[in-house]
Amino acid sequence: MKKWMIAITIGLLILFVSACSSGEHTNGEGSSDADVITAWAWDPLFNVAALKLAEEYYTQENEGFQLQIIENGQKDIVQRLNTGLSSGTMNGMPNIVLIEDYRAQSFLQAYPDAFYDLSEYFNIDDFADYKKEPTSFDGGQFGVPFDTGVTGLYLRTDYLEDAGYTPEDLTNITWDEFIEIGKDIKEKSGKYMISVNPNDPDDLRHMIQTAGVWFTEEDGRTADISDNEAVREAVRIYNALQEEGIAHINTDWSSRVAAFNSGSVVSVAVGNWMTPNIKAEESQAGKWTIVPIPRLPVEGAVNASNQGGSSFYVLNIPGKEKAAEFLASTFGSNEDLYQDLVTEIGAIGTYLPALDGEAFQQSDDFFGGQPIIADFITWMEEIPSVNYGMHTYAIMDILIGEIQKYKDGKSLDDALHDAQKQAEGRLIN
Amino acid sequence: MKLGSSKSIIGWLFILIAVIFISLFYFYPMLQALILSFRSGMGLNLEFVGLDNYIRLFNDPVALTAIRNTFIYLIVQVPVMILLAMFFSVLLNNPNLKFKAFFRTAIFLPAVISLVAYSVIFKYLFSTDGIINKFLLNLSLISEPIEWLMDPFWAKVLIIIAITWRWTGYNMIFYLAALQNVDHSVYEAAKMDGANSFQQFFYITIPMLKPIILFTAITSTIGTLQLFDEPMNITRGGPGNETLTISQYIYNLSFEYTPDFGYAAAVSFVIVILTIIFSMIQFRLGGDRK
Amino acid sequence: MNKLKVFFIYLILSVAALVSLFPFLWMLISMTNKSVDITQGSLMPGTHIFENLSNLFENYSVGSALFNSFFIAIIATVLCLVISSLAGYGFEVYQSKGKDIVFTILLLSMMIPFAALMVPLFRLFGNISQVFPAIGVDTLYAVILPYVTTAFFVFFFRQNTKMFTKDLIEAGRIDGLSEIGIFFRIYLPSMKNTLAAAGIISFMNNWNNYLWPLVIIQSPENQTIPLLISNLGSGYTPDYGVIYTAIVIGTIPTALVFFLLQRYFVEGMTGSVKG
Numbered sequence: 001m002k003k004w005m006i007a008i009t010i011g012l013l014i015l016f017v018s019a020c021s022s023g024e025h026t027n028g029e030g031s032s033d034a035d036v037i038t039a040w041a042w043d044p045l046f047n048v049a050a051l052k053l054a055e056e057y058y059t060q061e062n063e064g065f066q067l068q069i070i071e072n073g074q075k076d077i078v079q080r081l082n083t084g085l086s087s088g089t090m091n092g093m094p095n096i097v098l099i100e101d102y103r104a105q106s107f108l109q110a111y112p113d114a115f116y117d118l119s120e121y122f123n124i125d126d127f128a129d130y131k132k133e134p135t136s137f138d139g140g141q142f143g144v145p146f147d148t149g150v151t152g153l154y155l156r157t158d159y160l161e162d163a164g165y166t167p168e169d170l171t172n173i174t175w176d177e178f179i180e181i182g183k184d185i186k187e188k189s190g191k192y193m194i195s196v197n198p199n200d201p202d203d204l205r206h207m208i209q210t211a212g213v214w215f216t217e218e219d220g221r222t223a224d225i226s227d228n229e230a231v232r233e234a235v236r237i238y239n240a241l242q243e244e245g246i247a248h249i250n251t252d253w254s255s256r257v258a259a260f261n262s263g264s265v266v267s268v269a270v271g272n273w274m275t276p277n278i279k280a281e282e283s284q285a286g287k288w289t290i291v292p293i294p295r296l297p298v299e300g301a302v303n304a305s306n307q308g309g310s311s312f313y314v315l316n317i318p319g320k321e322k323a324a325e326f327l328a329s330t331f332g333s334n335e336d337l338y339q340d341l342v343t344e345i346g347a348i349g350t351y352l353p354a355l356d357g358e359a360f361q362q363s364d365d366f367f368g369g370q371p372i373i374a375d376f377i378t379w380m381e382e383i384p385s386v387n388y389g390m391h392t393y394a395i396m397d398i399l400i401g402e403i404q405k406y407k408d409g410k411s412l413d414d415a416l417h418d419a420q421k422q423a424e425g426r427l428i429n
Numbered sequence: 430m431k432l433g434s435s436k437s438i439i440g441w442l443f444i445l446i447a448v449i450f451i452s453l454f455y456f457y458p459m460l461q462a463l464i465l466s467f468r469s470g471m472g473l474n475l476e477f478v479g480l481d482n483y484i485r486l487f488n489d490p491v492a493l494t495a496i497r498n499t500f501i502y503l504i505v506q507v508p509v510m511i512l513l514a515m516f517f518s519v520l521l522n523n524p525n526l527k528f529k530a531f532f533r534t535a536i537f538l539p540a541v542i543s544l545v546a547y548s549v550i551f552k553y554l555f556s557t558d559g560i561i562n563k564f565l566l567n568l569s570l571i572s573e574p575i576e577w578l579m580d581p582f583w584a585k586v587l588i589i590i591a592i593t594w595r596w597t598g599y600n601m602i603f604y605l606a607a608l609q610n611v612d613h614s615v616y617e618a619a620k621m622d623g624a625n626s627f628q629q630f631f632y633i634t635i636p637m638l639k640p641i642i643l644f645t646a647i648t649s650t651i652g653t654l655q656l657f658d659e660p661m662n663i664t665r666g667g668p669g670n671e672t673l674t675i676s677q678y679i680y681n682l683s684f685e686y687t688p689d690f691g692y693a694a695a696v697s698f699v700i701v702i703l704t705i706i707f708s709m710i711q712f713r714l715g716g717d718r719k
Numbered sequence: 720m721n722k723l724k725v726f727f728i729y730l731i732l733s734v735a736a737l738v739s740l741f742p743f744l745w746m747l748i749s750m751t752n753k754s755v756d757i758t759q760g761s762l763m764p765g766t767h768i769f770e771n772l773s774n775l776f777e778n779y780s781v782g783s784a785l786f787n788s789f790f791i792a793i794i795a796t797v798l799c800l801v802i803s804s805l806a807g808y809g810f811e812v813y814q815s816k817g818k819d820i821v822f823t824i825l826l827l828s829m830m831i832p833f834a835a836l837m838v839p840l841f842r843l844f845g846n847i848s849q850v851f852p853a854i855g856v857d858t859l860y861a862v863i864l865p866y867v868t869t870a871f872f873v874f875f876f877r878q879n880t881k882m883f884t885k886d887l888i889e890a891g892r893i894d895g896l897s898e899i900g901i902f903f904r905i906y907l908p909s910m911k912n913t914l915a916a917a918g919i920i921s922f923m924n925n926w927n928n929y930l931w932p933l934v935i936i937q938s939p940e941n942q943t944i945p946l947l948i949s950n951l952g953s954g955y956t957p958d959y960g961v962i963y964t965a966i967v968i969g970t971i972p973t974a975l976v977f978f979l980l981q982r983y984f985v986e987g988m989t990g991s992v993k994g
Contacts, residue, residue, distance in 0.1 A: 043954035044778070073953030076933055076946075079684045083934040086472055086690060086838050089845030092856040092937045106687035110472025198579060199667030251552050251578050252665075254959060258758040276956045280755050390471075394686035397670070401491065404581070404669025426489055427687075439898045440813025447806035447868045448821065454865040455828035458839035462831065465839075517735065520728050534981065535736035541923060541973045542742060543948065543966045550742045598739065602916075644878055648871065655832045676832045683834060690838055697835030704830035 036066045037323050039096035039312075040081075042074040046273065047098055047310070049345045050146065054330035057337050065326065074100060085111040093315050095323040098146070100310045101134035102205070102392045105220055107313075108137040109390055115142045116314040121324045122332030128350040130385040135311045142313055144327045145350045149271040149309030150380040151206045152290040154278055157368065159266045163188045167289050170267070174297040175207065175237040182246035185266055192248035193266050195259035196241055199251070201400060203269060205392070206305040207234040210295040212384030215396075220389030223423035225399075226416040233296045235403060236412060243407075269293055271307035272348055272376050278366075285366045292379055304382035309350075348376055391427050398422045466694035471687050482695035492696060494670045495678040496703075498585070498660075502674070503653045503707075506589045511645055513597050518604035519634060533605070537598040548662035551591050552578065581671035584664050588672050591659045596652070600645045604638060643715030650707050654700050675700050746970070749963035757959040771964040779947060780939065781968065788944040789972070791862050791932075792925040798867040799921045800914055806868070807876020808902055812888060822877070829870045833930055840865065841934055857937045866925055872917055879913045880906075915980045923973050944969040 041047040048071050055067045072080070077097065084093045085107075093114075099107055108115060117140040124132055127145045135143030155167055163185040170181060182193030196203060208214065211230035216223055225231050241247040248265055250256040259265050261281040268274065278288060292303035312331060314323045330337055331351070338354035341347040343362075349355075355377050363369045398419050406415040466482055468475040486492050521532055539547075554560050555577035562574040577587045619629050635642075657676040660666050666673035675696060682693040749757045752765035775781060810822050841856075848855025855861060883906065891901040907914070929945045936942060942950075948969055951962045 043956075045954055045956055070937065070939055071950055071953070072946075073949055075684075076949060076953070080934050080937075082472075082684050082688050083838055083841045086688060087842035087845050088473060089842060089848075091841075091845040091848055094937075106471075110474070110688055112474075199665045249557065249579060251556060252549070253957070254549065254758045255552070255556065261755055262759045273955050280956070390687045394681075397666075397681065397685075398491070400667060401494075401669040404667070404671065422490060426485070426491070436813060436898070437815060440809050440815065440818065443809025443813065443902070444806045444818065444821065446802045447873055448825070450802065450864075450868040451825055451828050451870060451873075454840065454843075455831075455836065455870070458836040458843065459828065459831055461839035461842075462835045517732075520732060523728065526728070530981075532732045532736055534978070535739045536732075537977065537981075538743065538974065539739050541927075541970060541977065542746075543927070543945075543970055544929075546742060546746050546963065546966045546970075550745050594738070640878060640881070644875070651829055654830075657832070657834070676834060679832055679834045683838070694835055697832055700832055701827070701830045705827070708826070708830075 036068050037096065037319055037326060038068045038070060038094040039098075039323075040070050040072060040077050040094045041098040042072060042077060044071055045276070046345060046347055047146070050341055050347050053340055053344065054326070054334075054337055057334055058326055058330050061329075062326075065322070067326070070094065078103065081107065085114050090114070090315070090317050093317060095315060095317065095319045096327065097313050097315065098310050099143070099313055100308060101131070101149070101306075102308075102388050104134045104143060104311065104313075105137065105388060106390045108142055112138070114316055116316045116320040116324060118142060118144060118314060118324050118328065118332075121328035126333070126352055128352065128380055128383065130306060130383045131309075131311065131350050133385055133387045143311035144313075144331045145311045146331060146347075147273070147309050148348050148350045148376070148380050148383075149273065149306045150348070150376050150383060151269065151271050151293040151305045151307045152372075152376060152379065153293050154260070154268040154270065154274070154288055154290050156263070156266050156284075156287055157289050158287045159185070159189065159191050163191075167291050170294075171291045172303045173294050174301075175233075175294045176297050178294045179237070179240055179244055179246065182241075182266070183244055186246050191266050192259075192264055193246040194241060194269060195248040195250045195256060195265045196238070197250045197252070197256060198242065198403070199400065201238055201396070201403065202307065204231075204234050204238055204396070204399065206269070206271070206293060206307040207237065207296055209305045209384060209386055210293065210303065211298045211301040212386060214386045214388060214392075215399075216387070216389035216391060218387060220387045221391070221427075223391070223395060223420055223427065225395070225423060226413075226420035229298050230296055230301070232412065232416060233298055235399070235406065235416065237296070239403060239407060271309070272372075273308065275346060275372070286368055288367050289370055290367060290372055290375060302382050302384060304379040304384075306383050342373055348373060348380070350380065391423070394427055395419075395423055398426075462694045462697060465691050466698055467691070469689065469691040471689060475691055478691070482692045485692065486695055486699065491670055491673070492675075492678060492699075495673045495675045496699065498670075498672060499654060499656065499674045501585060502589060502592070502656060503650060506592055507646065507649045507653055509589070510593045510597050510600060510649065511642065513593065514600035514645070515604050515634075515638070515642075517597070517601045518608055519630065521601075521605055522608045533602075537602055539595045539597075540599040542595070544658050544662060547591075547595065548659070551587070551663050555587050578664060579668050581668055584668055584672045588659050588664060591663055592653070592656065595659075596649070600649065603641050603645055608634070608638070639715065643711060646711050646715070647708050650711065651704055654704050654707070743970075746963055746967050749959065750967050752960055754957070754959045754961075757963065767960055768964075771958075771960040774958065774961045775964050775968075779951070779965075780942070781947065781965070783940055784942050784944050784947045785968075785972075787859060787941060788926055788969075791859055791928075791943060792922045792972075795863045795866045795925045796918055796921040798863070799869070799872055800918055802868045803872035803917070804876045804907065804910065804914065805902070806873045807878075807880050808906055810873070810877045811880035811883075812885070822873075825870045825873060827870075829874075837930065837934060840931075844935060856935060857941060859936075859941060861935045862928070862932045862943070863925075865931065866921075866928070872921065875917055876913065879910065883909065919977055919980050922976050926973050 039051055041051055048069055051067065051069050059065050081093070081097060084091065119141040122144060124136065124141050128148065131145035135141065135145055153170060155170060157167060160166060160170070165181060165185070170178070178193070185191060185193060208230040213224070213228060213230045215225060215228070215231060242249070248259050250259050257277050260268050260278060263284070268278065293305050295301040295303045312327050314320050314327065331349070335351070335354040335357065338349045338351050339357045339359040341349055342359040360373045360377060361371055362373065363371045402415040402419040406412055465475075467477060467479060469478045469482055470476055517536060520526075521529060557574050557576055561577070565571045566574065575583050577583045615633055616629055619633055624632065655676045656674045657680065660672045660674050660677050661680070664672040666677055679693045679696050682689050682696065748762060748764050750771060751768040752761055753767045756765060810818055844856050844861050853860070854864065887905050887909070888901055891905045896904060927945060929949070932943050932946055936946065948962065948965050951957065951965055
């Protein structure tokens with residue numbers, strides 16, 4: 001017993017001493033220290049890498065500028081930001097944070113004093129139109145737009161050919177036409193047309209944006225579900241994909257990726273950020289091509305949409321001017337940076353003056369020599385602008401519940417009506 | 430035991446540090462959460478709304494579904510797990526058993542596994558074309574694959590299997606330890622009197638284990654009422670909201686949606702009230718309260 | 720008949736062990752594979768283990784995360800054992816009506832989901848930071864403090880103290896030991912097993928703790944293993960080979976603590992007085 005106690009005591013002492021000595025540099029970091037600008041972002045190969053590139057550019061002219069990038073998952077960042085901001089202390093908050101466009105309004109409106117207005121620092125009109133709504137609030141411009149979530153329909157050309165189709169047959173089609181072709185291919189070759197995750201129906205989002213509407217009205221707060229034709233069509237089509245037997249079911253990110261890496265599906269309808277995962281299966285090189293995303297069969301819908309995409313925000317704490325200047329002169333205006341972003345990390349920005357650069361024209365052999373970046377940019381310019389509002393994810397979850405009931409036999413009208421009622425009853429306005 | 434007043438004071442000193450720490454780090458935030466539950470609004474813009482949050486809760490079908498699901502887990506899973514844990518501990522308590530340490534460790538190990546690995550593996554095993562379905566098909570127990578993740582009933586079963594897998598070994602250790610304190614001569618005597626294994630189990634083992642059954646029942650009840658990891662990571666609450674739990678809903682209200690901490694706090698206190706009710710019932714049944 | 724029974728016992732236990740161990744086997748196999756193979760569910764060991772290891776160690780500060788996790792788990796566990804055993808002993812040995820009421824109230828603190836406490840708790844540490852930045856936001860001590868005593872362990876120690884032979888306390892008093900002396904010299908040594916059992920559980924909980932460190936820790940150098948693993952899967956193109964490698968490395972310490980202490984653990988859960 002005594003030995004036990006001694007061992008513990010010694011262990012404790014060692015840890016204490018080492019903690020005290022290593023503890024020095026852990027104090028006084030983060031927001032209070034304006035010499036080092038901190039930034040929170042997710043994905044080391046994408047957003048974090050982009051920040052690093054920007055830092056390289058910026059330090060060439062601003063010696064002594066120091067950026068500390070703290071890498072966390074998006075979910076983790078959302079949780080930390082909410083906890084920190086709602087505690088009202090701003091303690092340990094970063095200077096710069098990356099926020100997904102779908103969530104931006106909810107942060108800007110829930111914590112109106114927490115963000116720093118960047119209107120004076122850069123010109124939002126230089127960016128793709130659809131990026132403006134999510135990043136601005138109450139006359140202020142709070143976000144510097146970063147990547148585009150422009151979507152495309154990735155296609156296996158070899159599977160299409162076996163079934164007697166060409167990529168042209170799937171170019172600029174509606175989702176109903178997509179289903180018809182899918183049924184035919186399934187019958188002929190047994191291949192699934194697409195893979196979906198009913199518990200995370202993010203396809204609904206890019207589907208309805210093709211029609212230029214969202215789950216909420218223009219104010220971003222009032223739920224617009226039961227009388228919204230685009231939502232109605234999207235839900236019907238999403239369900240039809242499964243009912244018609246042309247959808248492979250995935251359950252999470254890895255099985256979603258596996259669905260196309262293993263060659264189980266003919267097509268992937270998704271944001272351009274999926275490209276690296278498609279290319280990960282090298283044996284499929286040359287067998288893929290990308291065409292515009294199908295549109296909803298409603299009046300005014302276009303074959304262009306967005307899925308995901310995010311922007312940088314500056315928090316209203318010491319160091320905000322420095323952080324704002326950094327963002328303004330990199331992501332806000334540096335054309336060269338955008339060329340490098342494409343060539344080095346494959347990130348497509350939304351800064352219009354940079355988009356006709358050479359880097360954007362290169363062809364990609366994996367996609368049979370298609371200039372995929374240039375194609376994405378063409379589609380990006382057509383993305384209808386919508387206000388993602390405050391309740392995207394809350395309404396998605398309500399819809400998930402009602403879609404399940406619709407699947408189990410409830411009428412589409414009743415399901416959407418109930419979803420509308422739930423949203424009105426529960427969401428704060 | 431009669432105590433002088435000085436001993437009584439010493440007694441208070443023994444518990445003082447714990448009381449201070451728990452008050453500061455649990456009761457103080459809990460009190461703030463309680464106050465918060467009477468306020469509503471997004472993020473920092475909160476205003477006093479009285480009992481509105483609680484009223485809203487009873488009209489919120491998602492909250493009610495989450496409460497219902499949590500109840501189903503509790504009622505099915507806790508007894509199953511506790512019985513299984515007892516069953517394994519009795520098997521492992523056999524003094525003639527070989528490889529005891531191996532079995533013990535193997536059955537306990539799921540409690541240590543990283544949640545990431547655990548949820549990925551469960552999703553994979555129970556996917557429609559996964560190993561479990563292939564196995565069941567080969568045995569002709571089912572004629573077509575079960576949609577574990579997509580069917581409301583089977584998804585709940587999957588969650589129950591997952592929690593049971595993870596925590597049975599953990600609870601088993603409590604029983605195993607308790608059983609080792611039971612004098613073997615009691616069983617010998619019972620055998621002499623002609624008691625069979627089942628009689629021994631029900632008339633000796635269970636009464637002996639009563640305090641431990643109470644302890645595991647209460648801690649498992651609390652654990653299940655606060656269940657979060659499994660539905661969050663394995664089914665994401667789906668299909669629909671069919672596997673959503675109260676804790677997961679609280680998380681969504683606080684972090685996934687536009688934050689409404691007031692309403693989230695109100696939902697949390699539903700868990701508190703439910704836990705108090707269940708614990709009181711268990712203490713009564715367990716006969717531990719004098 | 721008897722042989723049949725023995726056969727079934729081994730059969731049931733073997734199946735249970737297999738079911739329990741399968742995911743660990745999977746983790747070990749995945750650690751040796753490339754990401755593409757893992758997502759497609761390969762069950763064959765690959766040759767990618769060194770690439771995964773070097774990717775992990777070169778790109779992520781695994782060493783410092785391991786150190787932080789050890790630091791947090793060990794300090795929290797040791798303090799928890801001392802404070803909770805003192806309290807469990809106090810509640811049982813010096814039982815009184817008032818203390819029973821306090822005990823019941825303490826149990827209440829287990830009953831609220833942690834997600835509901837997080838924001839107020841964060842605010843509390845924000846305030847602590849103003850006065851004592853050394854234990855405030857973004858320090859390892861802030862991770863530890865809420866876990867140095869929990870009602871669970873007080874409850875656990877009290878239940879175990881119920882089985883402690885009270886005569887030993889009287890004997891100690893007759894020998895002229897002080898009350899605290901009895902606790903340290905008579906009670907604690909005989910509770911070795913309970914301590915070890917509580918130690919394993921506490922170590923495991925603190926090692927795997929995720930939600931609280933996630934919000935209170937900000938600097939990368941204060942990151943713990945679960946946060947690191949979570950970060951590995953955060954991108955659009957997660958490398959599952961590296962993730963599983965990190966998971967295996969992150970699982971070893973808890974498994975090891977269990978292996979080392981299970982000797983005590985099995986005998987100690989209910990506070991045997993054999994020690």
